[in-house]
Amino acid sequence: MKKKSILVAASVLGLSLLTACNSTDNKSQAESTGDSGVRTIKVATGHTSKPLSWVDENDEVTGYEPELIKELDKVLEDYEFELFGVEDSAGETGVATGKYDMLAGGLGFTEERAEQYIIPSESSGRALIKIYVAEDSGIEGIQDLVGKKISPLSPAGATYKTVKDWEEENPEFKLEYDLADVGIPIADRLKEVATGKYDALFYPSSYGQIEIIEDQKLPVVGLDPVKIIPTFFMIHKSEENEELKQAIDEGLKELAEAGVLSELSTEFYAEDVFQYD
């Protein structure tokens, strides 16, 4: 009796392992055997960065960057794009190792990235560093923030660098702020500005601020961007991907001229991020 139950357990385990293997094998087979001439590009993108890129209720990867990739898929006949929603760090590691061919993560150009990846010449979007203040604060720009309470800045990332660069260029203004990697959701940080805990918050505008402010009826406004950073897709460094880079450049140019980028921006960020250029 005991032996029998062990046997049953073992076979159930074996079977489930087999089915697990099978289901994934089929998929990888389908991926590798594309139609002749059409190359399938695996694109990693964030899965929890709404509205930049996220996985929606129907398990569909969507957002500004994924929808842009889908538009590229339509205009580039020699390529087919497959989207993978993963953590940012997994995306970057995967593109560096070649697990994915491309990363759509709203990343800006840096020398380090240019060394590690192929970066297209055409940018895919804009990251805007904005200041969020209470509607009646009277603050109109960064120079008005002297002596004000500024929400802590994350030491990593473009926001801190933007503020620091501005301070270096304008030594007559002295801003006071703490550095902290705050894991507080953006909705709560905007509320802190609304309630007066802080007078101002520096933040990239691509986190759905306009929608949050409208939904929660917060008396907060975003000022014109302090900095406009063009963002790029990052492509895995390899010889065959040089051709991909050319194609991406052509595709992005075509889409930008047709106004598709601005349309997508208005759809996902509730404003045209290219208007500040």
Add this chain to the structure above:
Amino acid sequence: MTLETGMQELLMEFLKTLPINIIIIILSAALGLLFAVLLTFVRLKRIPVISQLADLYVSFARSVPGLILLFIAYFGIPKVLPLIGLGTYDISPMHAAIISMGFYHSGYISEVFRPAYLAVEKSQHEAADSLGYTPMQKFFRIILPQMVPVALPGYGNALVYLIHDTSLIFAIGIVDIMGTAELSIARSYGTNQILIYFIIALMFSAMCFTTDGLVRKLEKRVAIR
């Protein structure tokens, strides 16, 4: 959408993805157990070089954080296989998760089994030998029944750690219960974060509680009387 229907939908989604966690836990626990038995055998036999390699493996598996092991399996295996002449194979996230969790778990429980084996007194070996038991008979009839009660509490702990570590697999895109939680938080711009993490905490507690219960039951059955 009211809060209640929202909660109900969320719970349904969690329950839908729970089997993914359970499959990964069961398969990596099985893989880990199998490999740990082999490892412990090699380590106890003190075969030159191989035993040392096994020691190194155990130390590595236990000292590297789960997320790093997951990344090594997912991104490293497709790079390493062609190097050792095994052709190209693009590992799926599910396989990477099972392999890395199994790898981590095997190192951990090998370090539970080894002391459990050593805890059986030498005189027991000698008595079995003097009665003419074959090595197999000796192990299964005399040593193993005395090893299991010593190993079970540690093994139960290792299973709990394994369950905790499955919360990392969303990083490579597997939507398990933690993934469902993160996605739901992202979709609502983080407004329901605390509530969702609380539900997740309860679900992980339930899984650990069940596992703990099973191990305890087994402990009672095999207790040395």
